[in-house]
Amino acid sequence: MYRPQNLRIxxxxxxxQAVLAASARPLINHRGPExxxxxxxxTRALQDFLRTQGDVxxxxxxGSGGMEAAVANTLSSGDRVLLFVNGAFGERFVAICKAYGxxxxxxxxxxxxxxxxxxxxxxxxxxxGKDAAKAxxxxxxxxxxxxxxxxxxxxxxxxxxxxxxIVDSISGAGAAELEIDEWGVDVCVTASQKAWxxxxxxxxxxxxxxxxxxxxxxxxxxxxxxxxxxxxALEKGATPATPAxxxxxxxxxxxxxxxxxxxxxxxxxxxxxxxxxxxxxxAVSLALFADEAHASPAVTAFRPPTRxxxxxxxxxxxxxxxxxxxxxxxxxxxxLVRVGHMGFVTMTDMVAFxxxxxxxxxxxxxxxxxxxxxxxxxxAYAEASAPAPRTRPAATVGSRR
Amino acid sequence: MYRPQNLRIxxxxxxxQAVLAASARPLINHRGPExxxxxxxxTRALQDFLRTQGDVxxxxxxGSGGMEAAVANTLSSGDRVLLFVNGAFGERFVAICKAYGxxxxxxxxxxxxxxxxxxxxxxxxxxxGKDAAKAxxxxxxxxxxxxxxxxxxxxxxxxxxxxxxIVDSISGAGAAELEIDEWGVDVCVTASQKAWxxxxxxxxxxxxxxxxxxxxxxxxxxxxxxxxxxxxALEKGATPATPAxxxxxxxxxxxxxxxxxxxxxxxxxxxxxxxxxxxxxxAVSLALFADEAHASPAVTAFRPPTRxxxxxxxxxxxxxxxxxxxxxxxxxxxxLVRVGHMGFVTMTDMVAFxxxxxxxxxxxxxxxxxxxxxxxxxxAYAEASAPAPRTRPAATVGSRR
Numbered sequence: 001m002y003r004p005q006n007l008r009i010x011x012x013x014x015x016x017q018a019v020l021a022a023s024a025r026p027l028i029n030h031r032g033p034e035x036x037x038x039x040x041x042x043t044r045a046l047q048d049f050l051r052t053q054g055d056v057x058x059x060x061x062x063g064s065g066g067m068e069a070a071v072a073n074t075l076s077s078g079d080r081v082l083l084f085v086n087g088a089f090g091e092r093f094v095a096i097c098k099a100y101g102x103x104x105x106x107x108x109x110x111x112x113x114x115x116x117x118x119x120x121x122x123x124x125x126x127x128x129g130k131d132a133a134k135a136x137x138x139x140x141x142x143x144x145x146x147x148x149x150x151x152x153x154x155x156x157x158x159x160x161x162x163x164x165x166i167v168d169s170i171s172g173a174g175a176a177e178l179e180i181d182e183w184g185v186d187v188c189v190t191a192s193q194k195a196w197x198x199x200x201x202x203x204x205x206x207x208x209x210x211x212x213x214x215x216x217x218x219x220x221x222x223x224x225x226x227x228x229x230x231x232x233a234l235e236k237g238a239t240p241a242t243p244a245x246x247x248x249x250x251x252x253x254x255x256x257x258x259x260x261x262x263x264x265x266x267x268x269x270x271x272x273x274x275x276x277x278x279x280x281x282x283a284v285s286l287a288l289f290a291d292e293a294h295a296s297p298a299v300t301a302f303r304p305p306t307r308x309x310x311x312x313x314x315x316x317x318x319x320x321x322x323x324x325x326x327x328x329x330x331x332x333x334x335x336l337v338r339v340g341h342m343g344f345v346t347m348t349d350m351v352a353f354x355x356x357x358x359x360x361x362x363x364x365x366x367x368x369x370x371x372x373x374x375x376x377x378x379x380a381y382a383e384a385s386a387p388a389p390r391t392r393p394a395a396t397v398g399s400r401r
Numbered sequence: 402m403y404r405p406q407n408l409r410i411x412x413x414x415x416x417x418q419a420v421l422a423a424s425a426r427p428l429i430n431h432r433g434p435e436x437x438x439x440x441x442x443x444t445r446a447l448q449d450f451l452r453t454q455g456d457v458x459x460x461x462x463x464g465s466g467g468m469e470a471a472v473a474n475t476l477s478s479g480d481r482v483l484l485f486v487n488g489a490f491g492e493r494f495v496a497i498c499k500a501y502g503x504x505x506x507x508x509x510x511x512x513x514x515x516x517x518x519x520x521x522x523x524x525x526x527x528x529x530g531k532d533a534a535k536a537x538x539x540x541x542x543x544x545x546x547x548x549x550x551x552x553x554x555x556x557x558x559x560x561x562x563x564x565x566x567i568v569d570s571i572s573g574a575g576a577a578e579l580e581i582d583e584w585g586v587d588v589c590v591t592a593s594q595k596a597w598x599x600x601x602x603x604x605x606x607x608x609x610x611x612x613x614x615x616x617x618x619x620x621x622x623x624x625x626x627x628x629x630x631x632x633x634a635l636e637k638g639a640t641p642a643t644p645a646x647x648x649x650x651x652x653x654x655x656x657x658x659x660x661x662x663x664x665x666x667x668x669x670x671x672x673x674x675x676x677x678x679x680x681x682x683x684a685v686s687l688a689l690f691a692d693e694a695h696a697s698p699a700v701t702a703f704r705p706p707t708r709x710x711x712x713x714x715x716x717x718x719x720x721x722x723x724x725x726x727x728x729x730x731x732x733x734x735x736x737l738v739r740v741g742h743m744g745f746v747t748m749t750d751m752v753a754f755x756x757x758x759x760x761x762x763x764x765x766x767x768x769x770x771x772x773x774x775x776x777x778x779x780x781a782y783a784e785a786s787a788p789a790p791r792t793r794p795a796a797t798v799g800s801r802r
Contacts, residue, residue: 005427012428012646023647024425026406027413027600029725060602061462062642065625099624193643199428201461201602201645221622223500224466241463242594244602244645245413246424324430 006352009326010143010171010299010340012193012200014349015250016257019198023250030245036237038252043234045255049263050173050188052180052206057230059203060244063170063191066203068096069225070166070187073207074214075135077101082123082133082163084115088144088329089168093137100220105133111145111332112301114294117153124161134214135164140188141172144329146290146301146338148176155183164214170194173204174258175270175298175342186211192247195270195298197343198254201247207231257344270297272384273341273350280354280377284361284368289336298342301328303335305366310337316363321356347381407753410727411544411572411700413594413601414744416651417658420599424651431646437638439653444635446656450664451574451589453581453607458631460604461645464571464592467604469497470626471567471588474608475615476536478502483524483534483564485516489545489730490569494538501621506534512546512733513702515695518554525562535615536565541589542573545730547691547702547739549577556584565615571595574605575659576671576699576743587612593648596671596699598744599655602648608632658745671698673785674742674751681755681778685762685769690737699743702729704736706767711738717764722757748782 007014015023028034039058046056059065071093075081079102083093086109097104107123109115115138127133136158140151151167158165166187169178173188174195180188186208193200207215207227215228229240258266274297278288281302289301304310310327311334317323328336339353354373361368408415416424429435440459447457460466472494476482480503484494487510498505508524510516516539528534537559541552552568559566567588570579574589575596581589587609594601608616608628616629630641659667675698679689682703690702705711711728712735718724729737740754755774762769 005429007428007430009430009432012431012643015428020425020427020647024421026421027408027416027594028406029408029410029727030413030601031410031727032719032725060645061466061625062644064642065462068625096624099627100622191643193428193646199645199647200431200643201648221501223497224462224469225625226500241465242412242592242601243463244461244600244648245594246421246600246651247602247645247647250647318433324433326430326432 003322006323006349006356008339008349008353009324010338010342013195013197013340013343014345015197015199016254016344018257019250019254022253023199023246025246025249027245030243031238035245038248039234039237042248042252042255045259046204049255049258050178050180050206051182054181054209055207055231057205057207057227057234058239058243058248059205059225059230060201060239060241061203062200063189063203064092065225066170066189066191066205067093067168069203069205069227070189071096071100071102072218072220072222072225073227074164074166074187074211074218075100075102076217076219078103080105080131080133081135081137082107082127084109084120084136084138086113086115086145086147086149087111087139087142089139089142089170091330093168112147112289113291114147115149115154117150117157120154120157124157124163133163135166137166138168140167140169140178141176141296141298143171143299144332146296146299147294148172148296150294151178152183155185159184164210171298171342174266177267180206192251195342196251196254197257198251199247201244202251267297270342272381273345273347274300275384276347276377276381277339277341277350279380280350280373283376284358284366284373299338299340301336301338304337305361305364308364309334313337313360313364316360317356320363321359323353323356347378350377404723407724407750407757409740409750409754410725411739411741411743412592414596414598414741415746415750416598416600417655417745419658420651420655423654424600424647426647426650428646431643432639436646439649440635440638443649443653443656446660447605450656450659451579451581451607452583455582455610456608456632458606458608458628458635459640459644459649460606460626460631461602461640461642462604463601464590464604465493466626467571467590467592467606468494468569470604470606470628471590472497472501472503473619473621473623473626474628475565475567475588475612475619476501476503477618477620479504481506481532481534482536482538483508483528485510485521485537485539487514487516487546487548487550488512488540488543490540490543490571492731494569513548513690514692515548516550516555518551518558521555521558525558525564534564536567538567539569541568541570541579542577542697542699544572544700545733547697547700548695549573549697551695552579552586553584556586560585565611572699572743575667577697578668581607593652596743597652597655599652600648602645603652668698671743673782674746674748675699675701676785677748677778677782678740678742678751680781681751681774684777685759685767685774700739700741702737702739705738706762706765709765710735714738714761714765717761718757721764722760724754724757748779751778
């Protein structure tokens with residue numbers, strides 16, 4: 001039976017048909033001129049979107065592999081770092097630092113709240129003398145809670161203190177504003193299956209000049225994730241080991257679609273859809289998890305109705321309404337529903353999501369009228385979209401199917 | 402202009418249309434029941450083909466990532482190991498051990514020759530006392546020279562000496578006989594884009610009980626490549642980080658096609674095509690590089706005609722005859738041509754290769770008659786195929802295009 005899914009997890013995101021088709025092209029030689037041209041095009045496009053002239057390296061791995069590369073290439077055994085944690089991916093940085101013997105001082109922020117620049121300033125002020133923290137690590141967009149940390153302001157504080165800034169923007173880049181060079185982000189990690197709308201398999205890592213200086217001093221073991229080898233190979237249009245060729249081809253196609261829309265329009269679309277999603281959630285009396293002032297443009301987390309286990313709601317959405325959302329991670333398991341709206345998402349996708357949510361809530365005996373969430377979301381979307389010139393409405397409203 | 406390529410590098414191999422189409426299916430939730438079913442099916446199929454009841458773990462990385470996982474999960478800092486090197490991928494094991502501070506004693510074997518069991522016995526006999534080598538590392542099929550090491554006999558020697566046996570069978574598994582449990586291979590690495598005929602992006606690592614015991618003692622840093630985390634995640638039908646979902650789907654389809662043919666028939670096809678390839682090469686007076694007694698069923702390396710740089714011959718094959726082969730690696734650059742014949746290769750593919758080679762050799766003023774290599778190859782193929790019952794001729798001779 002044909003039952004198309006509305007894949008609304010915060011990555012892998014929905015991959016457009018054109019991108020899927022590109023990933024089914026015949027294989028090519030990863031050491032030949034075609035692949036070298038592909039690598040050059042990918043690198044240029046990613047530099048454009050990430051707003052950097054620095055190196056952008058493509059690893060065949062998940063985003064977590066990119067996080068590990070960020071740590072292993074810039075830090076040394078026993079180095080002290082400041083690690084701000086406001087969710088499950090902050091925990092992942094903690095685990096990586098621990099595995100490599102990096103002395104990470106973790107500063108926890110309540111889940112659902114952002115890392116505030118003032119907190120970063122205070123904590124950095126405590127770091128003095130020769131054992132002071134060499135680097136600050138944090139998430140740009142914490143996927144597990146739907147919080148967007150104010151990276152621009154945080155980066156300013158870190159620059160003033162002259163420390164290395166290592167950022168996991170796996171689910172942020174391409175969905176939220178990010179100016180790698182202007183803000184001074186030294187290492188930034190993202191991944192193909194998030195806002196880039198390609199299949200998973202590629203971690204994307206940017207390296208600043210400062211980051212390369214740290215690389216020269218780094219003594220942590222690295223082989224597959226040795227970014228120096230990626231840089232050297234890229235100069236010959238290749239990768240150190242066999243890359244996920246079909247995913248690379250797909251990513252080029254998704255970057256082409258993104259270039260057609262333009263970065264500014266993409267970011268505005270994410271903001272508008274994100275705001276509309278929050279208004280829709282609230283319209284059916286569900287509680288948003290993230291601080292509204294720092295709500296993510298990529299993913300929205302909300303609590304299920306009182307006395308409903310989120311896992312059950314998620315199961316009904318999946319089994320009865322073919323709508324695939326994510327739950328809470330770690331200690332938030334059972335307490336959260338997370339709906340992704342990054343990448344090639346349209347308002348139509350969110351209308352489909354809300355129609356499923358309304359019906360599922362009904363099944364849990366919630367007092368929900370058909371169209372209640374949808375109307376609120378569409379109203380918010382219309383208001384948000386109004387001021388901006390509607391030059392490409394087809395890119396944001398309309399069905400792919 | 403439509404110019405289909407004959408991709409004859411030793412991986413990525415040609416991916417059948419059905420497998421490419423599978424990799425273009427819509428994305429699914431990597432933490433949902435569909436993916437769990439996919440993981441279970443992949444694991445079972447790979448255990449069948451690898452002839453093991455042990456754990457088979459799937460990493461989103463190239464095969465080199467799998468080699469690193471093999472080292473990082475079973476060895477400890479300062480551990481002594483014996484590393485047999487007969488090509489570029491042996492050098493890769495050396496580099497990985499060096500990066501992790503593993504004390505690898507390397508034993509070099511002349512390029513083009515196999516690692517002989519007697520050599521392994523002699524070298525192991527020198528390893529006595531508490532600082533004795535804990536493990537033996539080597540390639541099963543050395544892709545860079547086209548040599549198949551006699552793993553069955555080597556494994557017997559290593560088992561007698563009770564050391565850990567870590568094998569890179571990246572380009573061997575699925576093309577050459579390999580009995581992981583029966584022979585006692587503790588860690589075996591292979592990769593999706595080799596004989597498995599899927600796109601690149603997945604490293605496949607098997608772990609024996611002995612290997613897991615070594616894992617418990619291992620102190621090398623590991624996070625992304627922590628095989629314990631893969632085993633724990635697999636029990637829940639998932640992976641620790643986002644996997645290359647589309648490549649996983651493609652691999653399932655290629656394993657389905659392989660199961661239709663059957664392992665025995667697959668191995669016989671590789672042997673027959675490999676032998677036919679060697680006879681074709683010799684028929685146009687080119688010198689095979691590998692010792693005939695240990696010729697690889699997956700890739701054949703040969704020297705270009707006297708006074709012809711292999712790079713030029715490779716370029717003419719590519720630019721004028723749309724035939725993509727590989728060159729020598731490291732110190733063999735310019736001296737070798739390597740033609741891959743692993744995975745879903747048919748004799749027809751090799752006839753196409755030889756037609757290109759004959760024409761290219763003509764361009765280099767070599768005394769070659771049209772059909773000279775092709776007839777010799779087909780003759781050898783017919784002879785080799787004759788004794789075996791020809792139950793599925795369509796699987797070995799016939800065109801995909």
